[in-house]
Amino acid sequence: MSTTQIDRLRELLEPLAAERGLDLEEVRITPAGRRKVLRVAVDTDGGVGLEACAELSREVSAALDASDVMGAAPYVLEVTSPGAERPLTEPRHYRRSVGRLVRAQLREGGELVARITCVDDAGLDLEVPGEKGRKATARRVEFADIARARVEVEFSRRPTGDESTEG
Numbered sequence: 407m408s409t410t411q412i413d414r415l416r417e418l419l420e421p422l423a424a425e426r427g428l429d430l431e432e433v434r435i436t437p438a439g440r441r442k443v444l445r446v447a448v449d450t451d452g453g454v455g456l457e458a459c460a461e462l463s464r465e466v467s468a469a470l471d472a473s474d475v476m477g478a479a480p481y482v483l484e485v486t487s488p489g490a491e492r493p494l495t496e497p498r499h500y501r502r503s504v505g506r507l508v509r510a511q512l513r514e515g516g517e518l519v520a521r522i523t524c525v526d527d528a529g530l531d532l533e534v535p536g537e538k539g540r541k542a543t544a545r546r547v548e549f550a551d552i553a554r555a556r557v558e559v560e561f562s563r564r565p566t567g568d569e570s571t572e573g
Contacts (some may be wrong), residue, residue: 411435413489414475415444417442422465423448426458429489429498435481442481444470447488451502454487499526508532510547510555519558521546 415433423430426474432447445530446452446466460496463485470483494500494508500537501521521542522534 417433418469418473418475419446419466422469425461426462428454428462431492438482440480442476442479443484444481445484445486447486449488449502451498451556459487460556482504491501491556494557497525497549500530500549500555507558507560508555509558511553512547513551513553518545518547531560 410570412433412435415429415435419433420430428448428450430446434445435441436445439541446462448459448462463483466485467483492499492569494503500508500522507519507521507523510520512518518532518534520534522530523544524531524532524555529546529551532545532547533542534545
């Protein structure tokens with residue numbers, strides 16, 4: 407059974423990320439002219455800072471130099487955190503988005519836009535905004551019932567209990 411280049415990269419990079427308490431979220435290679443761009447996205451429950459990305463980038467670069475996984479072609483390495491609108495595919499993604507507004511496509515059909523209030527191993531509790539002056543309602547959705555979901559970017563996001571409203 408052959409492994410793909412992405413699989414080999416994951417095997418090499420996962421332990422490096424884990425040593426720093428980071429989750430390896432994505433490994434992607436895209437062509438860019440005569441080079442390739444290797445994008446490595448990592449995350450944690452508290453988010454990833456610039457210094458953590460820089461440290462991991464140095465370690466990844468050294469590991470890649472010591473292996474043949476990227477071959478002889480030139481490449482550019484980018485170590486980053488996931489974007490705000492990335493898909494939510496793992497329970498940890500939902501947990502990290504508590505308090506955020508999400509748009510979910512349900513397997514049974516239909517779309518749901520709601521705020522995540524709680525996440526457990528089986529699914530999430532949501533607050534569905536009321537329409538036309540009605541109160542918000544609570545709703546439970548199991549992970550198995552979600553076809554795909556993404557955080558909605560809010561420009562005037564309301565603060566949650568653990569955020570300060572003072573500046």
